[in-house]
Amino acid sequence: MSVRSLDERPAAQEQPLSKARSTFVGSLGRHRLMPVLLLAVLVALAPLLFPSGFYYRIFALVYIFALAAVGLNLLMGYAGQVSLGHAGFMGIGAYAAAIGPAHFGLPGWLSLIIGAVLSALIAFLVGRPILRLKGHYLAVATLGFGLLLAIVFTSEAEWTGGPDGMSVSRLVLFGWSVRGSETWYWVSAVLFLAGAAIAYNLIESPAGRAMRAIHDSETAAGVLGVDVSRTKLLVFVISSVYASIAGSSLAFFNGLVTPDVAGFLRSIELVAMVVLGGMGSVVGSLVGAAVLVLLPQALTFLHDYEHMVLGLIIMGVMIFLRDGIVPSIAAAFRGRRG
Amino acid sequence: MAELLQFAFSGLTVGAVYALVALGFTLIYNASDVINFAQGEFVMLGGLVTVFLLAAGLPLPVAALLAVVASTLVGLALYRFAIEPARGANAVTLIMITIGASIFLRGAAQVIFDKRYHSLPPLFGDTPIRFGGAAILPQSLVVLAGALVIVVLLWAFVDRTLFGKAVLATAANKLAARLVGIDTRLTVGFSFAISAAIGAIAGILVTPITLTSYNIGTLLALKGFAAAMLGGIGSAVGAVLGGLLLGLLEALSAGYLSSEFKDAVAFIVILAVLFVRPQGLLGRARVERV
Amino acid sequence: MIPCSFFPAKRVAAVAVVLAVLGAPSIALAQIKIGSSLSVTGPASFLGDPEKKTLEMYVDEINKKGGIDGQKVELIVYDDGGNPNAARTFATRLVEEDKVAAVVGGTTTGTTMAMIPVFEEAQIPFISLAGGIPIIEPVKKWVFKTAQTDKMACEKIFADLKKRNLTTIALISGTEAFGKSMRDQCVKIAAASGITIAHEETYGPGDTDVTPQLTNIKGKAGVQAVVNTGFGQGPAIVTRNYRQLAIPLPLYQSHGVASKQYIQLAADSADGVRLPAPALLVADKLPDGDPQKPVVTSYAKTYQDNTKQEVSAFGGYAYDGLMILVEAAKRAKSADPAKLRDEIEKTKGFMGTGGVVNMSPTDHMGLGQAAFRMLDIKNGDWVLVPESGS
Known part of the structure; x- marks a missing residue:
């Protein structure tokens, strides 16, 4: 697939500056969004192959999770910061979509925006102290943060319905009620493509170059004049907004939200999507989300052996395609071409 | 006062479990820089294999020994077939491999054993020892004593034997260790084996108190990881301290504050500690290599 | 993109589509498709595991005895792991891909509530095994439950x-x-x-x-x-x-x-x-005259013989759900979802493991306090x- 080779991120050993310059000098606007256009074509054509309405739901879920994964990938793959609590932000978005209309009579779209703003605000406040931590310490801090949110969603039953969750009223846009898997396929596709386009733009912006410099070496980036903590905080806030919007969409789509959406296992699933697909690859996040949404459906015929095989596949992919599916395959293609 | 003592007993019992899991994290991390999220599965294996061998008619000591051997082999296999082939991959990729391994082991356990909860008979009966108005089960003392013995043995091994020094050297600097003729593959594999064995022993000791089933591993990994980070990753004493502290924190906040938010309180304290000491209580500050 | 032949269910769906086009009603297939999504793994596996075993065990037994009025029963069980999002996806799959006539399942209140809108919209009867009151209050046309609240x-x-x-x-x-x-x-x-x-x-x-x-x-x-x-x-x-x-x-x-x-x-x-x-x-231990004694003794024996495990109330809920559906299918003499639904609602004096079930348009559980x-x-x-x- 030609999309994949367009998506390569410069490998760490290449000099990021010269790569950035060549992209800049080259046909910037058109080239930068080429992958998004190709993805849009694929997304538009995919339903032609769907044998039943069930596939609309499956791929709508793929796009929604891919949206959250793209955001997390900006943080992990480009800025090099781990978050094991990102489902917490999906939870904020999901519960905003549920609580806004139910308790305050707000329209759904406004609740989604409020959720995103709230996520950004919380990410901004929490991010400053948390992002000072490094490596596994950052991992455990974000894990704790996600856990706290999940506990709040489970405990504050008057607001959230407790562990059984609460129902979410339908999203209404300009008098048009968004319902059904087919409609949500297109809505989630547009959201994902917009998220991907913004991500590509961000990566090629000065902030994006600063992010990648931090990924390679925080100290070196600092010496080169990058405001390290400000850049990390910016990416953290952006990625929280991605997760929040994905969470709101999931809540509207399912018509129900439970604390599960913010749980530790969901956070791990998001990280797995990013890492399996390929860190630092936007298309990789789509592939990672597709793999983890489709696999449980594809493996149902194994019944009791499903989890064993799922575990083996994850291990196998990570051992043999250690940079993730998309970057590893892209590298193999490049290698063959010489 | 009797209340405080009871809370402390509870905290130490639970904390000893966390400590042993955290110790497993630390050993593997020191040898290979891998955070092994399948550590909780070793605890599950130790308990469940013993339960099923016991049910098959083997005497308890034999069943327990075989369970430790089985888990150790699983630990070695994890290193040989999953971690070693991926050496040189980045930290997150290695973590994903161990998460895959934990899903696999959990799936295998539900097929080989079952999905029910199981218990083991306590070593010294279940008549609580009453002390100062509080009550503690004899098995809790067994768990605490077991944790102490393991820590002492580990220390003696690393400090007093040549092979132990080789493990230490591998942990400190893998390349340098290789240069002085240490087979680092052997020492790293050994760390996985010991880690798995400690997990299995922990599983056997705590099952009479905590019960066990195929899916207890995830929560244990989560708590053990948090305990290891609280103590400072890489420090064995830190791991034990972190585990006991986490257990005490949970018990005290369940007793004095709110049982609903006890996990929240524990994590808020961990976050607070990390903000003051970003390398954990006893961890070494890391210098970024440029 | 993943090719769609990825799904083993595709062929099944294709067959179903062809048959539907040929105008063959499901009765001509001589089989009734029953779907289920249960929390077989995950935190609620304590409930979901015996439920799955019970459904499989009794569907086998029914088929060995020649099915329901000569129609074989086909059971499709998915494991949602207690995750409502997965339950909803499997519910969609049961409707769109497997084209089931009725659903017995939903281990927890959370997964049940996630599935309800799918079956309501597809107009397929759904007998939940979870305990939560919101499942049946307010009454939903296509939703029933067996477990006591x-x-x-x-x-x-x-x-x-x-x-x-x-x-x-x-x-x-x-x-x-x-x-x-x-x-x-x-x-x-x-x-x-x-x-x-x-x-x-x-x-x-x-x-x-x-x-x-x-x-x-x-x-x-x-x-x-x-x-x-x-x-x-x-x-x-x-x-x-x-x-x-x-x-x-x-x-x-x-x-x-x-x-x-x-x-x-x-x-x-x-x-x-x-x-x-x-x-x-x-x-x-029930006194011999107890009307519930025959059914509970028989279920307990069947479950223990088949699984070598002790019986639990939760497997019993699955038995009740399946049997209420089977009885309804016998009365309806059809696998048409709408007819099944009407007959389920008319269930009267059904003796289940959970108690006597008397359904009505205003009570989709039908259990009294004596349960x-x-x-x-x-x-x-x-x-x-x-x-x-x-």
């Missing part, structure tokens, strides 16, 4: 407490859905039942020691009895810690522990515990508490 369990416990003049209690509940939902119901009806809840504690799923919470209960003046709502290993831990602290008050458990396994896990500590449970648990029996645990076994006194 947690509210009924509370009423049963409170009535027993009143009878013993124990009116001030402490409540300790699991924070998982089952424990929390029953706790909410207990708190809601306490005042009306003449019960005062003087103190409340909780514990999380997977907690391995609750002595701090129980110490607080022990130190609370005026408490006359303790009620624990929850399922899985939590109540076993509560019971053990309860004896460890030597709390002298009566301990009540919920139907969430209605399985011999609880007694095995709590061992000697379980002695003296009282709980409401379906008659299934004491099948062999629960009060049991004591003595010497590692259940003992029926006589209805007249304590």
Whole structure:
């Protein structure tokens, strides 16, 4: 697939500056969004192959999770910061979509925006102290943060319905009620493509170059004049907004939200999507989300052996395609071409 | 006062479990820089294999020994077939491999054993020892004593034997260790084996108190990881301290504050500690290599 | 993009589509498709696992006996792992891909609520096995349930407490859905039942020691009895810690522990515990004249022979759901979802493991208070508490 080779991120050993310059000098606007256009074509054509309405739901879920994964990938793959609590932000978005209309009579779209703003605000406040931590310490801090949110969603039953969750009223846009898997396929596709386009733009912006410099070496980036903590905080806030919007969409789509959406296992699933697909690859996040949404459906015929095989596949992919599916395959293609 | 003592007993019992899991994290991390999220599965294996061998008619000591051997082999296999082939991959990729391994082991356990909860008979009966108005089960003392013995043995091994020094050297600097003729593959594999064995022993000791089933591993990994980070990753004493502290924190906040938010309180304290000491209580500050 | 032949179900769907185009009604297929999404793994596997075993066991038996009026039953079970999002996806798959005629499943209230809109929209009858009241209140046209509600369990416990003049209690509940939902119901009806809840504690799923919470209960003046709502290993831990602290008050458990396994896990500590449970648990101890005796004895024997495991109330809910559907299919003489639904709603005098079921357009559960029996645990076994006194 030609999309994949367009998506390569410069490998760490290449000099990021010269790569950035060549992209800049080259046909910037058109080239930068080429992958998004190709993805849009694929997304538009995919339903032609769907044998039943069930596939609309499956791929709508793929796009929604891919949206959250793209955001997390900006943080992990480009800025090099781990978050094991990102489902917490999906939870904020999901519960905003549920609580806004139910308790305050707000329209759904406004609740989604409020959720995103709230996520950004919380990410901004929490991010400053948390992002000072490094490596596994950052991992455990974000894990704790996600856990706290999940506990709040489970405990504050008057607001959230407790562990059984609460129902979410339908999203209404300009008098048009968004319902059904087919409609949500297109809505989630547009959201994902917009998220991907913004991500590509961000990566090629000065902030994006600063992010990648931090990924390679925080100290070196600092010496080169990058405001390290400000850049990390910016990416953290952006990625929280991605997760929040994905969470709101999931809540509207399912018509129900439970604390599960913010749980530790969901956070791990998001990280797995990013890492399996390929860190630092936007298309990789789509592939990672597709793999983890489709696999449980594809493996149902194994019944009791499903989890064993799922575990083996994850291990196998990570051992043999250690940079993730998309970057590893892209590298193999490049290698063959010489 | 009797209340405080009871809370402390509870905290130490639970904390000893966390400590042993955290110790497993630390050993593997020191040898290979891998955070092994399948550590909780070793605890599950130790308990469940013993339960099923016991049910098959083997005497308890034999069943327990075989369970430790089985888990150790699983630990070695994890290193040989999953971690070693991926050496040189980045930290997150290695973590994903161990998460895959934990899903696999959990799936295998539900097929080989079952999905029910199981218990083991306590070593010294279940008549609580009453002390100062509080009550503690004899098995809790067994768990605490077991944790102490393991820590002492580990220390003696690393400090007093040549092979132990080789493990230490591998942990400190893998390349340098290789240069002085240490087979680092052997020492790293050994760390996985010991880690798995400690997990299995922990599983056997705590099952009479905590019960066990195929899916207890995830929560244990989560708590053990948090305990290891609280103590400072890489420090064995830190791991034990972190585990006991986490257990005490949970018990005290369940007793004095709110049982609903006890996990929240524990994590808020961990976050607070990390903000003051970003390398954990006893961890070494890391210098970024440029 | 993943090719669509990726799904084994595709071929099945294709066959179904071809048949539908040819105008062959599902009766001509001589089979009735029943779908199910259960929490076979995950935190609720304690409930979902026996449910799955029961459905598979009885569908096999029905087919061996020639099916329902000559039509074979095809059962499709998915494991949602207790995750509502997955349950909803499987519900869509059952409707769109597998084209099932009816659904028996939904282990937890969370997964059930996630699936309800799918089946309501597709107009397929759905018999849930979960306990939550929102499933059937308000009544939804296509949704039924078999398990007793947690509210009924509370009423049963409170009535027993009143009878013993124990009116001030402490409540300790699991924070998982089952424990929390029953706790909410207990708190809601306490005042009306003449019960005062003087103190409340909780514990999380997977907690391995609750002595701090129980110490607080022990130190609370005026408490006359303790009620624990929850399922899985939590109540076993509560019971053990309860004896460890030597709390002298009566301990009540919920139907969430209605399985011999609880007694095995709590061992000697379980002695003296009282709980409401379906008659299934004491099948062999029911008096011979008890109308429920034949069905519960038969189910308990079949389950234990097939699985070599002790019977639990939860597998019983699946049996009831499946059999209500099978009876409805016999009456309807059709696998048409709408006809099945109408017949399920007309279920009268059905004798299940959970009690006598009398459905109506306003009651999609149809169980009376008599569905629960009060049991004591003595010497590692259940003992029926006589209805007249304590």
